[in-house]
Amino acid sequence: MPGYHFRPDRNWINDPFGFTKVGDRYHLFFQYNPLGPEPGIKHWGHAVTQDLVRWEILPMALSPTDGGPDEGECWSGSITTLVEPPHLFYTGVRHDPRRGRIEVVCLALGDQDLRSWQKHPDVLIPGPPGELDTVGFRDPFVWRDRDRWCLLVGSGIRGYGGAVLLYRPADLQRWHFDGVFFSLAAGQGDIDTGPMWECPQFFPLGDRHVLLLSVDSPGHPTLYVVGRLDGGRFTAERIGRLDVGPDLFAPASMVDDGRPLLIAWAREARSNDAQIAAGWSGVMTLPRALALGPDARLCSTPARELSRLRGRHWQAAAIGLPSGVDVALPVTGSRLEVVAIVRTGGASVIGLRLRMSPDGREMTVFSVDVSTGRVSFDRTASSSAPDAMRGTYGGVDGWLPGERIRLHVFIDESLLELFVDETLALTGRVYPTREDSLGIAAFAVGGAAEIEAIDVWQVEVEASADPRTADHPS
Numbered sequence: 001m002p003g004y005h006f007r008p009d010r011n012w013i014n015d016p017f018g019f020t021k022v023g024d025r026y027h028l029f030f031q032y033n034p035l036g037p038e039p040g041i042k043h044w045g046h047a048v049t050q051d052l053v054r055w056e057i058l059p060m061a062l063s064p065t066d067g068g069p070d071e072g073e074c075w076s077g078s079i080t081t082l083v084e085p086p087h088l089f090y091t092g093v094r095h096d097p098r099r100g101r102i103e104v105v106c107l108a109l110g111d112q113d114l115r116s117w118q119k120h121p122d123v124l125i126p127g128p129p130g131e132l133d134t135v136g137f138r139d140p141f142v143w144r145d146r147d148r149w150c151l152l153v154g155s156g157i158r159g160y161g162g163a164v165l166l167y168r169p170a171d172l173q174r175w176h177f178d179g180v181f182f183s184l185a186a187g188q189g190d191i192d193t194g195p196m197w198e199c200p201q202f203f204p205l206g207d208r209h210v211l212l213l214s215v216d217s218p219g220h221p222t223l224y225v226v227g228r229l230d231g232g233r234f235t236a237e238r239i240g241r242l243d244v245g246p247d248l249f250a251p252a253s254m255v256d257d258g259r260p261l262l263i264a265w266a267r268e269a270r271s272n273d274a275q276i277a278a279g280w281s282g283v284m285t286l287p288r289a290l291a292l293g294p295d296a297r298l299c300s301t302p303a304r305e306l307s308r309l310r311g312r313h314w315q316a317a318a319i320g321l322p323s324g325v326d327v328a329l330p331v332t333g334s335r336l337e338v339v340a341i342v343r344t345g346g347a348s349v350i351g352l353r354l355r356m357s358p359d360g361r362e363m364t365v366f367s368v369d370v371s372t373g374r375v376s377f378d379r380t381a382s383s384s385a386p387d388a389m390r391g392t393y394g395g396v397d398g399w400l401p402g403e404r405i406r407l408h409v410f411i412d413e414s415l416l417e418l419f420v421d422e423t424l425a426l427t428g429r430v431y432p433t434r435e436d437s438l439g440i441a442a443f444a445v446g447g448a449a450e451i452e453a454i455d456v457w458q459v460e461v462e463a464s465a466d467p468r469t470a471d472h473p474s
C-alpha cells in the first residue's frame, strides 16, 4: 500500500478535481465510492492539506439524490471560489432504460470552508448541444478569463475525435453553448488523441495557456496542449504527453501564486479481485509543479514541498557504471526518494532497476535511451503475482539528453513516479510480491557511464505525513 501518497485507507478513489486554495489550506475533491474498492457509485470525496504533504480527509461533499438528475452518480467537475458563495459544477449521471447513460451539468453552492454544499434545484446544462453529434458530455471545468466566465465540458465529435465544448454564462446559473473550444481528429500523428476527452483542465502559463486532456481510449493517455487563447478559441502550438507512463489519468490543476500545480489519479494495474482483496483502489500522485520549457514543452517536477518528507539520507559520488553490469546501491527500501545525476559517457542506454529482489527475479526497469530521449518503464518482471499487469511503456516528447541526465524517483510501495531532467514524468504501478524486493541498481548499456552524484532519502511517512482518515458518512 502506498504510504506517503494521498488516499483513503479503504474503498475506491479516482479523478481528483476542484484543486483549490482557500486561506492557507489546499482543498482536493475526488471521485469516491464509499461502499467498496470497486468503481461502484461515485460520490465526491473531500480532503485538505496545508503543506501538500499531510492530508486530512473530510466528510464527503456530494452524494447522489434519489429522483434527481444525479440519482445514478455524481461524476467529476470543478469548483470556483472566485465568487460568493463558492460554486461547484459537476456531472450528474443517471441511467435511462431506453437512452442509456444521461450526463448533465449540475451545480451546488458551498459554504466558506467548502464543507457543505446545497444542490441547485435545476439542471444547468441538460446535455450536449443539439447541433453536434457528440460522444460523452462530462466533467465541467469552470474558469475566468479576465472578467469573462467560461465552462469547458469534455466531449468528442462522433466519427471525428475529441472535443472540448465552451459555454458562456448569462449569469453563473445560466449557460449557453458558445462553440467548440478545441478539437482534434483522432488517428492523426503519433499521439493517441482518441475519440473523446475527459476532465479538461485549463490555466494560463507565461504568455500561453495550457489545456490538459484525459483521453477516453484503451491506453488512456493524458495530454497537454500548450497554445494561445484568442477570444473563445484555443490554438495549439504543441501537443505532448503529460506523463509517458501507463498509469496517470485525470489530473486536476490549480495555479498557486503563479505556480501551476497538479495532482492526478494513479490507476491500479492489478485485477479487480486483487483490489478487492487489498480493500482499496486508486491513489493520487504527488503534487507536481508545471513549467514551460523550450519550444512550448510542458515540464513536470515534483512540488518543492515534498522535501519535507526526507528522512534518513545516503549520498555518494563518482560511481562508475561499466557497460552491461548492474551496480547495486547500498540502500534499500519501499519508500524512497532518489536524485541521481548520471553522466552518460559512451552509453547508449542508462537506467535504474527498482523494487528489485536480491536474486533479480522481481524488478522494474526504468531506462533512458541516450540518443533518442525515449524513456521506458518495463514492468515485465515487476511482480510474480499472476494478476499484476506487465508490459513495457514509455515515450518521447522531443526531449534529448545532454551529457548529464537528472533522474528523480519517488518509490512508494506500489507507486513509482519518475522525473527526467525536470522535464518528463512517468507514473507506473507495480506489485512486487516478495518482502525483499527493495533493492536499487544502476546500469549502463553500450558503453560506460557514471553516476556523478546520488542522494537517497528514506521517506519518513510517520514523522512527516499523518493522513487522518475520518469515517465517511454515506
Ligand code: DQQ
Pocket: 014, 015, 031, 042, 075, 076, 077, 091, 138, 139, 198, 199, 214, 249, 250
Ligand atoms: N471518471 C469520472 C468521469 C470522468 C472519468 C467518473 C475520468 O466524470 O470522465 O468517475 O476518469
